[in-house]
Amino acid sequence: MKNAIYTTTLLLLSLTAGAQDWPNIKRYEEANKAVKSPAKGEKRVVYMGDSITDFWINNDSTFFKSNNYYDRGISGQTTGQMLLRFREDVINLKPAVVVILAGINDIAENNGPSKLEDVAGNIFSMAELAKANNIKVVISSVLPAAAFPWRPAINPVEKVKTLNEMLLNYAKKNNMVYLDYFTAMADNKRALPLALSKDGVHPNLEGYKMMEPLAKRAIAQALQKK
Known part of the structure; x- marks a missing residue:
């Protein structure tokens, strides 16, 4: 609990320190206002992530609507x-x-170089904030990627492997x-094949269809945990 309170304090300080909406909190501001409190017995699920989550609902909106899932992905984050x-x-x-899928953009250095320990630490902090608020946590592995179209100089293969090991051990x-x-x-080759992706990073519909039963199974497991 103390760690969660400390992390929350750091978040507030970070938000007040910058004039711009760096985390893009306004992206879902209106959508969040429209969300009602959960009904009795409702098992609401939120997907937190980057473009892989952001694009998911556009590729297969039925998956979210039919399962009472909320997509809160933001591309590039x-x-x-x-x-x-x-x-x-x-x-x-x-x-x-909450289903957390994050880390590939840190490896791609979208906001500059990052130590994997710090990347994992951010994911751990999200998990601890969730736990402090009685939210069950699903920590997703980073998807395979052998190259970034927008960062061709970076080879992500070993960093993806290492980060996933850190996430697995923490979970x-x-x-x-x-x-x-x-x-x-x-x-x-530890890559995302073309059958599942056009660019080797973002899943296509076939890729998301492969992910969906895995996500549903993980959510069911999380709900059963004490």
Whole structure:
């Protein structure tokens, strides 16, 4: 609890320190206002992430509508930006479960170089904020990627592997669900194959269709955890 309070204090200080909406809190501001308190027995789920989550609802909106899922992905975001908007886009919606999928844009250095320990730490902080607010946590693996079209000089393969190991170990240690997209989707070069993606980073509809049953199974597991 103390760690969560400390993290929340840091978030507030960070928000008041900058004049611009770096975490893009306004993206879902109006949509969040329209969300009502959960009905009795409702098992609301929020997906927090970057473009992979952001594009998911456009590729398969039925998946979200039919399962009472809320998509709160923002394209291009790093884990630090997600952490800053976590209260507005997750906690305040009062979900039963949050599915966190983050880290690939940090590896791509979208906001500059980052240590993997800091990237993982941002994800851990989101998980701890959720836990402090009685929200079950699903920590997703980073999807496979062998190259970035917008950062061709970066080879992400080993960093994706290392970050996923850190996330898996944290989930095990803290009795949280680890959602392993990587193993299901990676080819023998640890890349996202063209059958599942046009650019090797973002899933196409076939890729999302592969992810969906894995996500639903992980959510069910999270709901069963004490």
